[in-house]
Amino acid sequence: MAAIVVQKYGGSSVADVEKLRRVARRVVDTAQTGKRVCVVVSAMGDTTDELLALARKVSPAPQRRELDMLLSAGERISMSLLSMAIHELGAEAISFTGSQSGIITNDRHSGARVLEVRPYRIQDELERGKIVIVAGFQGVSYKKEITTLGRGGSDTTAVALAAALGAEFCEICSDVDGVYSADPRVVDAPRLLAAVSYDEMQELAALGAKVLNPQCVEFARSAGIAIFARATAGGGAGTEIGAAHSGRRVVGVTGTGDLVRVRFAGRGGAARARTLAHALAEDGVVTLCGGAAEDGGAWVFETDDLPDWARVKARIVAIGGADVVIEEGLGAASVVGQGIGGDPAALEKALTVAHELGVETLGVYTSPLRITLLAPPARIKELVRALHAALCG
């Protein structure tokens, strides 16, 4: 039987009917090389953000279950239109929702984790020679409720399907032609990376590189699936994300804004800090960096993925009371590379760069693969540029 390829197309690649037609052409071209093709598609353009804005007009902290029901509509629109566009090119296609595709998740609405994939209907249709289109970003919980996988969740759908189908590889197609050593909109002429390791990619993605969703990289690593990050238009080789390291000490520098830091210290100590950590996890907070000590802890995270941040925040205050400090609107610049976090010389260099720029460092967090400097969001871009020039030469 012919090899299976999974392709994922992001929202900007299917933003209008013209772009949808171009994606249809690319999919059919792949099928004509003799591969069986399973396509995962995001919602068209800004549909998800528009639906989210509509929900916020109705309620400041909408119920997550209803929000999942709402947002999952976006991919149904793009997938059925893409199926029609492929049909127009004379190829046979069929679209499936997350539920029909057998994407089984836990029941944490708005940030569900894929537990299992039962792609029987997809396999049947691929064997019949059809191109299968799958709605990204969504699944069905074991309680039969519709769930969504969080921001960038279509990447996770694609890699999880690639693993379950035993695909040759998984292509993540967007309007960017691969993974760069820094955001090209921020840094002049960053390096396009031919290859990065799963580890490196996960750190880059978690800390600001929007090319790939971090959970999808985790999936790819455990299933041993190679991911190619490529541009939808043009025929570049893109970046391969796989077992092989980039071969560079510093693979990239990323920047991100809109972070929140929650710090807790005081009476009750470790036990109350654990209650807080548990509550954050329950609400689907993904911690980017932080630490814990005997008498408390600190957690840094993005609120982008928390549709009901107002409610989550109220819960934090209810647990931590006067002993909790919530700082909103922080930025971060991170240097990512194998072993970089354990290298005192690299840390000193990063701090010197910040000092020389006159950027106030609000916190420093390191892990084996990175150094993260918290700083005011307005200064992040210049900090990224300076760190890239100093450390990523």
Place this chain on the structure above:
Amino acid sequence: MAAIVVQKYGGSSVADVEKLRRVARRVVDTAQTGKRVCVVVSAMGDTTDELLALARKVSPAPQRRELDMLLSAGERISMSLLSMAIHELGAEAISFTGSQSGIITNDRHSGARVLEVRPYRIQDELERGKIVIVAGFQGVSYKKEITTLGRGGSDTTAVALAAALGAEFCEICSDVDGVYSADPRVVDAPRLLAAVSYDEMQELAALGAKVLNPQCVEFARSAGIAIFARATAGGGAGTEIGAAHSGRRVVGVTGTGDLVRVRFAGRGGAARARTLAHALAEDGVVTLCGGAAEDGGAWVFETDDLPDWARVKARIVAIGGADVVIEEGLGAASVVGQGIGGDPAALEKALTVAHELGVETLGVYTSPLRITLLAPPARIKELVRALHAALCG
């Protein structure tokens, strides 16, 4: 246990966030009278037409299966937003798709018929005291495919659920305050009917009165469910559609445009006519009037509900060849009333009205409950006005 009421809100009643809030208020008010409330909701405003237009941009004759996938997204948006809006008012609500509601249909995409309703999840949630919101217009086939019920299908969802839940009654709420003896936009001061029978309503709905979908009336009749057609805003009693007749000889006059007549006569006679009739039924064509004879037949129908009319037309030509005549763009005016079609005096009066107006009659069809005159669409409004004045005094 408290009585169950099913309420259906049309697209114009939920066209924006403000209107959604007003519907939420009306639903909560009903729940506070001690009823258990199941709400069926259409897509917001013109969403369905906009999605259909998008599909047509991609393909002139989109596959019906994919079209159903596409169009079913509209109600998911409105139902989840309505659930959030009800929650904001302090009441508990939960939304269900057609599939989750147990609306089981046959597999005729874009015009599926409800075969069975298994409302177990709805019943559970109603018993827990929640308000249940259901996506109208959609179901799931016994082959687990998403289907839609055709134009006005949300009415059918509401009545089918009312029957399955043993509801006290079913309210169909829109921006019109009931069923009139003619369209108020066409005829000056028509009569608001306090009551009409199922039979009368079915004829009115089939032939142009857009207040109710004809299939839903059929369901209500067989389950003995009373329907109230009411305005969403304001507190009028509306029209009761039930077993009791209106008590009038002529209940109303309706007009409609955009009809097609297919006529077949010629070699092969009855057998080929049957093949043609079978093909039309298979494609979901609902015949409004027509007739069959030894050597052929005629079928008059609307194409509004046929997303792939181009394909259906090609099939008719393939079967009928040179012996088939397809006339598009016809209009019709109909006089509806118990026994009217069998009354030669009424028929003569209707034909005289048309003659005196100088309107060319392209065909006359009668049934026990109506007289239908086919005429050029541009003349239908004046014909309706004149028939209403002459016969519905």
